[in-house]
Amino acid sequence: MPYTIVRSTQFFEFLGGIADSSAIGNVIRISPGLFQPIASDDVAAFVAxxxxxxxxxxxxxxxxxxRGPFNEIVARYLKAAGDPREVVRDPDARYFGGKVDDRSLVPLGDARLGRIGFDEWFRRSREGA
Known part of the structure; x- marks a missing residue:
């Protein structure tokens, strides 16, 4: 049976949930492994x-x-959202139970890249809120 599998990196829309899942009080421990989130609008276009x-x-x-360090992208999101919690760079931090390195959350080969960067995605997400 003919097929195409579209394999995506994590969505920008989940950054708040990722931060919440990694929080202990006001401290959020996140791996510095590479991270390359994508806007769900770009995902929808690629799937179509x-x-x-x-x-x-x-x-x-x-x-x-x-593409950038996971901890820095989460910190950028929290700062933009006005969330005062502290993001701590922790190479041993787990991501929903899994260890993260520089190959875990990014494409491993050629990838089609979305056009919507963080700043544009964040602006759009606030306009629609």
């Missing part, structure tokens, strides 16, 4: 493209346009 195109009989990797 895949659905309308000929099957790849394989995987299409997608990711956001910006």
């Amino acid at each position: 493209d895949a659905a309308l195109a000929a099957p790849k009989n394989g995987i299409v990797e997608i990711a956001g346009p910006e």
